[in-house]
Amino acid sequence: MIPEFGHYALILALCIALIQGILPLIGAHQGRREWLMLARPAAQVVFLLLFIAFVSLAWSFYANDFSVLYVAEHSNSQMPLVYRLGAVWGGHEGSLLLWIFLLSIWTILVAQLSKALDEFMVARVIGVLGLVTSGLLLFVLTTSNPFARLLPAAQDGRSLNPLLQDPGLVFHPPMLYMGYVGFSVAFAFAIASLLSGRLDAAWARWSRPWTTAAWVFLTLGIALGSWWAYYELGWGGWWFWDPVENASFIPWLVGTALLHSLAVTEKRGGFKSWTVLLAITAFSLSLLGTFLVRSGVLTSVHAFATDPKRGIFILIFLSLVVGSSLALYAWRAPKSTMGGKFSLSSRETLILLGNVFLVVSAGSVLLGTLYPLLIDALHLGKISVGPPYFNSVFVPIMIPLLVLMGIGPWANWKNTDLLAIIKRLWIAGVIAIIAGIAIPLIMGEFTWLASIGFLLAFWVITSGCLQLIRQAKVGKPTRSFIGMQFAHLGIAVFVIGVTMVGAYQEEKDVRMLAGETVSVGGYQIQLEGVSSVPGPNYNAMRGTFLLSKNGASPTTLYPEKRSYFSSSMPMTEAAIDAGLTRDIYVSLGEELDDKSWAVRVYYKPFVDWIWGGCLLMALGGIFAISDKRYRMKLKRQAS
Amino acid sequence: MKAKFLIPLLLFIILVVFLAIGLNRDPHEVPSPLINKPAPAFDIAQLEQPNKNFSPASMKGQVWILNVWASWCVACREEHPVLVELANSQIAPVIGLDYKDKREQALAMLATQGNPYTLSAFDANGRVGIDYGVYGVPETYIIDKAGIIRFKHIGPINSQLLNQKIYPLVSELKKS
Amino acid sequence: MKSLFWILLTCVCFNTSFAKDAAPLADDPVIEQRLISISEEMRCLVCQNESLAGSRSELANDLRREIRTLIQEGKSDDQIRSFMVERYGDFVLYRPPVKPITWLLWIGPFVILIIGIAILLGYLRRRNQGIPSTTLSAADNQKIDALLNQDKRDGLND
Numbered sequence: 001m002i003p004e005f006g007h008y009a010l011i012l013a014l015c016i017a018l019i020q021g022i023l024p025l026i027g028a029h030q031g032r033r034e035w036l037m038l039a040r041p042a043a044q045v046v047f048l049l050l051f052i053a054f055v056s057l058a059w060s061f062y063a064n065d066f067s068v069l070y071v072a073e074h075s076n077s078q079m080p081l082v083y084r085l086g087a088v089w090g091g092h093e094g095s096l097l098l099w100i101f102l103l104s105i106w107t108i109l110v111a112q113l114s115k116a117l118d119e120f121m122v123a124r125v126i127g128v129l130g131l132v133t134s135g136l137l138l139f140v141l142t143t144s145n146p147f148a149r150l151l152p153a154a155q156d157g158r159s160l161n162p163l164l165q166d167p168g169l170v171f172h173p174p175m176l177y178m179g180y181v182g183f184s185v186a187f188a189f190a191i192a193s194l195l196s197g198r199l200d201a202a203w204a205r206w207s208r209p210w211t212t213a214a215w216v217f218l219t220l221g222i223a224l225g226s227w228w229a230y231y232e233l234g235w236g237g238w239w240f241w242d243p244v245e246n247a248s249f250i251p252w253l254v255g256t257a258l259l260h261s262l263a264v265t266e267k268r269g270g271f272k273s274w275t276v277l278l279a280i281t282a283f284s285l286s287l288l289g290t291f292l293v294r295s296g297v298l299t300s301v302h303a304f305a306t307d308p309k310r311g312i313f314i315l316i317f318l319s320l321v322v323g324s325s326l327a328l329y330a331w332r333a334p335k336s337t338m339g340g341k342f343s344l345s346s347r348e349t350l351i352l353l354g355n356v357f358l359v360v361s362a363g364s365v366l367l368g369t370l371y372p373l374l375i376d377a378l379h380l381g382k383i384s385v386g387p388p389y390f391n392s393v394f395v396p397i398m399i400p401l402l403v404l405m406g407i408g409p410w411a412n413w414k415n416t417d418l419l420a421i422i423k424r425l426w427i428a429g430v431i432a433i434i435a436g437i438a439i440p441l442i443m444g445e446f447t448w449l450a451s452i453g454f455l456l457a458f459w460v461i462t463s464g465c466l467q468l469i470r471q472a473k474v475g476k477p478t479r480s481f482i483g484m485q486f487a488h489l490g491i492a493v494f495v496i497g498v499t500m501v502g503a504y505q506e507e508k509d510v511r512m513l514a515g516e517t518v519s520v521g522g523y524q525i526q527l528e529g530v531s532s533v534p535g536p537n538y539n540a541m542r543g544t545f546l547l548s549k550n551g552a553s554p555t556t557l558y559p560e561k562r563s564y565f566s567s568s569m570p571m572t573e574a575a576i577d578a579g580l581t582r583d584i585y586v587s588l589g590e591e592l593d594d595k596s597w598a599v600r601v602y603y604k605p606f607v608d609w610i611w612g613g614c615l616l617m618a619l620g621g622i623f624a625i626s627d628k629r630y631r632m633k634l635k636r637q638a639s
Numbered sequence: 640m641k642a643k644f645l646i647p648l649l650l651f652i653i654l655v656v657f658l659a660i661g662l663n664r665d666p667h668e669v670p671s672p673l674i675n676k677p678a679p680a681f682d683i684a685q686l687e688q689p690n691k692n693f694s695p696a697s698m699k700g701q702v703w704i705l706n707v708w709a710s711w712c713v714a715c716r717e718e719h720p721v722l723v724e725l726a727n728s729q730i731a732p733v734i735g736l737d738y739k740d741k742r743e744q745a746l747a748m749l750a751t752q753g754n755p756y757t758l759s760a761f762d763a764n765g766r767v768g769i770d771y772g773v774y775g776v777p778e779t780y781i782i783d784k785a786g787i788i789r790f791k792h793i794g795p796i797n798s799q800l801l802n803q804k805i806y807p808l809v810s811e812l813k814k815s
Numbered sequence: 816m817k818s819l820f821w822i823l824l825t826c827v828c829f830n831t832s833f834a835k836d837a838a839p840l841a842d843d844p845v846i847e848q849r850l851i852s853i854s855e856e857m858r859c860l861v862c863q864n865e866s867l868a869g870s871r872s873e874l875a876n877d878l879r880r881e882i883r884t885l886i887q888e889g890k891s892d893d894q895i896r897s898f899m900v901e902r903y904g905d906f907v908l909y910r911p912p913v914k915p916i917t918w919l920l921w922i923g924p925f926v927i928l929i930i931g932i933a934i935l936l937g938y939l940r941r942r943n944q945g946i947p948s949t950t951l952s953a954a955d956n957q958k959i960d961a962l963l964n965q966d967k968r969d970g971l972n973d
Contacts, residue, residue: 235869242864277647284651297661300864311662319655326648334641344939352939356931364924370657371911371920377660380916382669384858386866386909393924509847510837518837527837589840598840669860672904739873765877772902774860774874 003068006056007147013049014137016042021130024123028195036119039126040111046133047104054101057146058088067153070094070146076159076566078537086170087160092294092310093146095173099290100136102174102181103129110185110210116636117206124192125185132184135317143310159566162538168228176221176248180286182214183255186262187283187325190276194328199272199336204265207279209625211262215255216621222248223614234572234587236507236602238610241390243298246369247289253362254282257355264351268413270339271352277329278355284322285362291318297373345418347411350404357401364393395449402456402495405488406463428462443504443605453499460492479627487620494613500606507603511596521603523549523584525557530588530597538564540573543588543597547577559588583607671772671791678705678782679770686737686745686759693734693760695786702812704733704805705780706756707768709740710748712776718795719752725801726755731781731809735759738768738776781805783812846886853886853895854879856909866909 020042027035061084066072074087089095107129186207193203230238258278265275295311342348368385410421436455440446471477510518517526528544540560548554557575577584582605589598682694708715726733735756781790841847859870911917
C-alpha cells in the first residue's frame with residue numbers, strides 16, 4: 001500500500017506543481033492577484049507531497065519490500081540498514097526523486113524567506129521553479145517511476161553495488177544535488193527579472209545568498225565524490241576527468257564566475273545581462289549534466305543504467321527549459337540599463353577578466369567531454385579524450401587566474417592604480433618565488449610544474465595575509481571579507497595539495513610474506529599476517545600491517561579484500577593512515593602462487609590538503625552568507 | 640533585438656542537434672582500424688587437430704569468414720545457431736578462432752551445440768586476438784580473396800545482420 | 816675459533832637487525848615504471864572508463880603483458896602507441912593524437928581565451944565612451960556622509 005501512497009503523492013504533486021508553475025506566471029503577467037497568491041501555498045503543498053513520496057520510498061527500503069522493482073534492483077536484506085536507506089538514491093529512479101525533493105525544499109525556503117520581496121517577483125520565481133518541478137515530475141512518472149511494482153515479488157534483492165556500500169554514497173549525492181538544484185534558484189530569479197522586463201540590480205541582491213549557498217553545497221558534493229573515489233577505489237586516484245565528474249565541475253566553474261559577477265551587479269549595477277546569462281548557463285549546465293549521465297551518450301564509470309527513451313525525454317526537457325530561457329534572454333536582455341562607469345584599471349575589470357578565465361576553462365572541459373560525441377556524430381570515427389588532454393589544457397588556463405586572485409581583492413571599484421598595487425605586493429612576489437624554488441628542493445626533486453604550483457599558492461596566501469593586515473588597521477572585517485579570504489585561501493591550499501601529491505608521491509608494488517617489510521616515503525610497513533574475516537554481507541581477507549617511521553609511533557593498518565555475496569567482483573578496501581602532512585595508503589591485492597600477497601603501498605604527501613582546501617572554500621561561502629546584512633534582513637523579516 | 644544576444648541561443652541549438660544525433664549512436668561500438676587492411680598473419684595449432692596448424696595465408700583466393708568465439712562466452716552461445724545457419728548456406732567457409740579457451744570445454748561446446756566451423760584455430764593466450772583487435776567476444780570478420788579484412792562485427796550476429804550485411808557483402812566480394 | 820665466533824656473530828646480527836625487505840612484484844621495476852606511464856594514457860577497452868594501467872580485467876592484463884614484451888624488445892613509446900592504435904584505433908588513446916579532426920579540440924580552448932579577452936577589452940572601451948560622468952552636489956554628499964556613518968554604527972563595512 002505504501003508504495004501506492006508514494007505513487008499517488010507524486011501524481012498529485014505533478015498536478016499542484018503545474019498550478020504552481022502556470023497560474024502565478026500568468027497572474028504576474030496579467031496582474032491577477034488571486035493567481036499570484038497561489039504561488040506560496042502551492043509550493044508548500046508540493047513540498048509536503050514530495051516529502052510523503054520520499055518517505056514512502058525510504059520505508060520500502062527499510063521494510064525490505066521486494067515487490068517494488070526499484071528496491072529489488074538496489075537493495076538486499078543482508079545489507080546494513082544505513083546502506084539500505086542510502087540505496088534510496090543509489091539508482092536512477094530514486095536519485096531523480098531525491099533531485100525533485102531537494103528542488104521542493106529550495107522552493108519552499110525561497111517562499112518562506114522572501115516575505116520582504118515584491119510579490120510579483122516572488123510569484124514569478126516560484127512559478128519558474130514550479131515549471132521545472134513539473135517537467136521533472138512528468139519525466140519521473142512516465143519513464144522512471146520508483147514505485148513500479150515487481151510481481152511476483154523477488155525473494156531478495158539484487159543488492160547495491162559493493163562500491164556504493166560506503167558512507168560516501170550516503171552523503172555525496174544529496175550534497176551534489178543540493179548544489180545542482182540550488183542553482184535553479186538563481187536561474188528562477190534571473191528568468192523572473194527578464195519576464196518582468198525590469199532588469200535592475202535588485203534581483204542580484206536577492207540571488208546572491210542563494211547562489212552562494214548552492215555553490216557551497218556543490219563544492220562539498222564534488223569534494224566528497226573525489227575523496228570517496230580516493231579511499232574506496234583502491235588505486236589512490238582522486239580525479240579522473242570522467243564525463244560525470246566533469247558534469248559536476250563545469251557548473252561549479254560557471255557558478256564561481258556567477259558568484260563574482262553577482263558581486264559587481266549588486267554593488268555597481270554593472271554586467272546585468274552578463275550575470276543573467278551566467279545564471280541561466282549555470283543551471284542549464286546542471287541539467288545538461290543530468291542528461292549526459294543518464295542518456296548513455298557518453299562512456300563513464302559512473303553512468304546509470306541507460307535507456308534511450310529517458311535520454312530523449314531529458315533532451316526535450318533540456319531544450320525547452322534552456323531554449324526558452326535563452327530566447328527570453330535574447331529578447332529582453334538588450335533592454336537592461338548600463339551600470340556605473342569604470343575604468344579599464346578597476347576591480348570591475350579584474351573580476352570580468354577572472355570571469356573570462358573561468359568561463360573559458362568551463363568551456364574547455366565541456367569541449368573535451370563532448371568532443372568524442374561530436375566526432376562520432378559526424379561519422380568521423382571514435383576517439384577518446386582523457387586526463388592527459390584535460391590536464392594539458394586546464395592547468396595553463398588556471399595559472400593567470402591564480403595570479404589574478406592575488407591582485408583582484410586589492411583593486412578599488414571604478415578606478416584603481418594597478419601599478420601601486422603591484423608595487424605593494426612585492427613581498428608576496430618574493431615569498432612566492434622563494435617558495436617556488438625552496439619547496440621542490442626540500443622535497444628532493446625540482447620540476448617546473450611543482451615550482452609554479454607552489455609559487456602561485458604562496459602568492460595567493462601572502463596576498464591574503466597582507467589584505468588581512470591592512471583590514472585589521474581599518475576596523476573589524478565583515479563576514480563577507482572573511483569569507484573571501486577563506487575561499488581564496490582554500491584554493492591555495494588545494495593547489496598545494498595537488499602539487500605535492502602530483503610531484504612527490506611514491507608508490508611501491510611488492511609481494512609480501514608475513515614478517516617482510518616495505519619502505520616508502522621514509523616509512524616502514526611490515527606485514528604481520530593475513531586472515532579471513534566475515535562481514536555482514538561479505539567475506540574478507542584482512543591483512544594486518546604495522547606502520548612505523550624508523551621504529552617510532554607504530555600504527556596498525558587493516559586493508560581488506562572483500563568478496564560480497566551478491567557480486568562476483570572482489571573489492572579492495574584500502575587502509576589509510578591519514579595525517580596533516582601525508583597519507584600512507586596500503587592496498588591488499590591477490591594471494592600469489594607462493595603464498596605471498598601482492599601489496600601496493602603509497603606515500604601521498606599533503607593529499608588531504610586537496611579536500612581541506614575544498615572545506616575552506618565552503619567555509620568561506622558560509623561566512624559570506626552569514627554576513628550581517630543578510631542576518632539583519634532576516635531579523636527585520638521576523639519582527 | 641541586438642544580434643549578439645542571440646549567440647547563446649544559437650550555440651545551444653547546435654549543441655542540442657549534436658546531442659540528439661549522439662543519442663542514436665552507441666559509444667561502445669568502436670570501428671576497427673583493420674578494415675581494408677591485410678588480415679594479420681599467424682600460424683597456430685588447430686583446436687580439433689592439435690598437431691596441425693592453421694594460417695590465414697592458406698585461405699588466399701577465397702572469401703572467408705573468421706569468427707572469434709569461446710566456450711565461456713555467453714553471447715557466443717546465443718549466436719551459435721545463426722553461425723550454423725551461415726555455415727549451412729555454404730556461401731563462404733567459416734573459420735573459428737577459439738579465444739583464451741580450454742580445449743576440452745571448447746570441443747564439448749561444439750559437440751553439443753553443433754560445429755559451423757570448417758576448423759577452429761586455438762588461440763590459447765589471446766595473442767592472435769590482440770593482433771586482430773579483439774576486445775569483445777564474439778567478433779566476426781569477413782576477409783576477401785586477397786586476404787584483406789572488409790568487415791568486422793563486434794558482438795553476436797543475428798539473422799537480420801546476415802541478410803542485410805553479411806550475405807550481400809560476401810556475394811559481392813566473390814564476384815571480384 | 817675466535818674468527819669462527821666472529822663470523823657466527825656477524826651472521827646472527829645480520830639476520831636479526833632488520834626484517835626481510837619485500838621483493839618487488841614486478842621482475843623489473845624500471846620496465847614496470849615505463850609500462851605504467853604508457854598504459855596510464857590508454858583506455859581499458861572492456862571497462863566503462865578506466866585506464867589500461869589501473870584496470871584488473873583480463874584483456875587489460877593481456878595487453879599490459881604485451882606492452883611489457885614490447886618494452887623488453889626495445890620498442891620506443893611511439894612504436895608501442897602505434898602498435899595499439901593499429902589494432903584498436905585512436906579510441907584506445909586517452910591523449911587524443913593531434914590530427915586535423917582534433918585541431919579544434921587542442922587549439923579551441925586557447926582560441927576561445929584570446930577571443931574572450933579581445934571581446935572583453937573591446938566591450939570595456941566602448942562601454943566607457945557611452946556612459947556620461949556625473950558629479951555629486953553638496954547636498955548629495957551630505958546625505959552620503961550621513962548614511963555612511965549610520966552604516967559604520969551598524970558595523971557594515973566593505
